[in-house]
Amino acid sequence: MDRIIRCITSDGGVMAAAVDATYLAAAAQQIHGTSPVATAALGRLLAGAALMGSMLKKDGASVTLKVNGGGPLGTVTAIADARGNCRGTVEHPEISLPLRADGKLDVGGAVGRNGLLGVIRDFGEGQPYTGQVELRSGEIAEDLSYYYAVSEQIPTICALGVLVDKTDARRLLAGGLLVQVLPGASEEAVARLEENAAKLPPVTTMLARGMTIEEMCRTALSGFEMEILDEMPVHYACPCSRERVQRAFLTLPKEDLLTLADEETGLAEARCQYCGKVYTFTRAELEELAKKIGRK
Numbered sequence: 001m002d003r004i005i006r007c008i009t010s011d012g013g014v015m016a017a018a019v020d021a022t023y024l025a026a027a028a029q030q031i032h033g034t035s036p037v038a039t040a041a042l043g044r045l046l047a048g049a050a051l052m053g054s055m056l057k058k059d060g061a062s063v064t065l066k067v068n069g070g071g072p073l074g075t076v077t078a079i080a081d082a083r084g085n086c087r088g089t090v091e092h093p094e095i096s097l098p099l100r101a102d103g104k105l106d107v108g109g110a111v112g113r114n115g116l117l118g119v120i121r122d123f124g125e126g127q128p129y130t131g132q133v134e135l136r137s138g139e140i141a142e143d144l145s146y147y148y149a150v151s152e153q154i155p156t157i158c159a160l161g162v163l164v165d166k167t168d169a170r171r172l173l174a175g176g177l178l179v180q181v182l183p184g185a186s187e188e189a190v191a192r193l194e195e196n197a198a199k200l201p202p203v204t205t206m207l208a209r210g211m212t213i214e215e216m217c218r219t220a221l222s223g224f225e226m227e228i229l230d231e232m233p234v235h236y237a238c239p240c241s242r243e244r245v246q247r248a249f250l251t252l253p254k255e256d257l258l259t260l261a262d263e264e265t266g267l268a269e270a271r272c273q274y275c276g277k278v279y280t281f282t283r284a285e286l287e288e289l290a291k292k293i294g295r296k
Contacts, residue, residue, distance in 0.1 A: 002234035004054050004084060007217045010225035013185030014193055017054055017178045018213035018220075019234060021047040024086055025162055025174035027236035031276045034093040036164040037110045038073055039172065042090045043162035044107065044140040045078040047176035049088070050234050051158075052119075052144075053080030060124035069138040071112025072097070079274075085237035087274040105164065111138035117147055141176075148180070155181040155190070157220070161203035173207040179220050192223050238275035245270045245279045246289060254293045261286055 004019040025043030028034065034042060045065055052063045061082050068075040074091025097106045113135050122128040131151040136142050141160040148156035157179040165171035179197075181190055197220075201209075206216050218226060248270075249257055260268035261283040268281045281289075 003213065003231055004050055004234050005213050005217065005231040006054055006229045007221065007226050008229055009189070009221060010227060011186070011189065013182055013189040014221060014224060015180050015182055016217045016220050016226070017051050018216045019047055019050045019176050020207070020213050021050060021174040021176060021234060022172065022207075024050065024234055024236050025172055026170070028088055029170070029172070031236075032090060032093040034090060035096045037097050037105045037107060038090050038093045038095055039164055040105045040162040041073055041076050041107050041111055041140065042078070042088050043172070043174040044160040044176070045076050046080075046086050046088045047160050047174055048140060048144050048158065049078035049080035050084065050086050051176050051178040053082055053086070054084065054232065056082035056121070056123070058082055058123055062122050064120040064122070066118040067111055067115070067135070067138075067140065067143070069112025069115035069135045071110050071138060073110045073112075076111065084232045084234040086234065087236060087238045089273045107140065108138035111135075111140070113138045117143045119147060119151070157193070157197050159200065159203045161207070163204035163208060173204055175203050175207050175213070175216070177203055177216055177220055189224070196220055196222050238272060238277070240272040240275060240277060242279050249286070249289050250293060252293075254290045257286055257290050257293065
């Protein structure tokens with residue numbers, strides 16, 4: 001089972017969160033039929049969203065991350081709530097690219113580097129907070145660090161990784177680490193954290209070594225006294241329902257709604273872009289919905 005932990009140093013100057021997102025990435029891979037490079041891109045974004053979602057601290061709140069760098073994958077989206085529920089999608093999950101010269105998946109090339117990272121925080125009341133920054137690399141982690149530095153002025157170390165087996169793409173590891181300097185941190189603490197960051201192994205290396213997320217946080221916070229604040233399970237979960245689809249249908253013009261049914265079968269299908277679930281409606285059901293539109 002995937003899980004996430006949040007930690008803080010005893011002096012209150014540095015916060016760290018880590019997530020094992022292996023099952024999360026595997027679920028996305030199975031649902032969307034993603035290629036290895038698409039699995040890596042979507043898995044990284046899901047891990048990042050899970051880490052950011054864990055900081056929301058309010059039921060019903062959610063964070064949405066959208067990346068479009070002009071690359072062949074198109075838009076990559078991940079959504080997470082404060083309870084560890086995540087979902088995501090990639091516009092072109094079938095895309096494959098040659099490996100980089102170092103033998104690694106070319107996530108940056110697949111995502112692209114000429115575009116934006118968008119972040120939407122919705123607390124369930126009032127207008128959602130929206131921010132965006134230009135992409136730095138398309139590798140996701142560096143882009144999230146840049147977002148925090150520019151949009152929120154929070155010094156942040158973000159490390160995300162998805163390791164896909166080259167002989168069997170169904171075998172993978174995924175996870176992430178987020179470390180932030182909090183207000184009031186001493187110069188000594190910042191210097192020590194910078195030293196740790198320079199020596200920090202890649203997330204996939206730590207996971208492949210069998211390190212737990214607790215050990216990942218202790219590695220990032222080496223030299224600090226660390227306290228674990230909380231932990232929670234992480235799941236791939238989608239809140240879609242037949243009722244939500246009906247509400248979406250009701251936003252259509254009446255004439256458009258009535259054309260959704262297939263002429264031969266008389267059925268209309270709506271597929272959720274996040275979980276792939278299919279909802280089927282008969283022509284008679286569409287006509288009943290159309291009557292509701294007519295009464296508005």
